[in-house]
Amino acid sequence: QAVSDKALGSLMLLVASVVFVYYTTWALVLPFLPPDNAVHQYFLPREWAVRIPALILLLGLSAVGAFVSTVMIREGRKR
């Protein structure tokens, strides 16, 4: 057991908090700030705030579908 449970759990916590805070400011706070604000340089252009979750969702669904299909093929071949 290379990585302890606590280390992995705290890493997941950190990643979840960072993702949530970053995405919330990016999607909901930034449009209300004037465009000459210095904060905007830390974020990608805002169409990516929609494209990245859409890509992740697409990849996730296709991975789930591929897994289900391989399982079904294997079951069919066993019979």
Place this chain on the structure above:
Amino acid sequence: MTRATTFFSAFGILSGIYFAFFNADLPEKFQLIIPVFAPARDFYNSAQHRTVHRYVQLPWWTLVSFGSYALWTLGWAMLSIRECPEAYDELTKFVAFKKRPACIWHSQRELEDLLHIQHFVRQILPELTFHR
């Protein structure tokens, strides 16, 4: 009302409200005051008022926040659940005890009986009798 009914009715009401505001042409003051609603256009770029760049943020934001909440719950559970070392010790002792050979030499069985009797005499019998 079942939980599915309440869930889907709440979902339907919220999405109805969202879609009602989605196509409404609110004056700019209200678009800033109403809590952050899928800014359909960037407010400081007047050129975009013509072309409707609908970066529909709120549904994607709920999806991302749900994913991060799920990850947070997993991480928190992994951090806060104890390992129970005493239960582990007891279980290993129990397993070792059960693993002992079923048919053992007579003398070893007598030895085990003597050990049980000794344990009984030393620890259980004084508590059963009442003299102090």
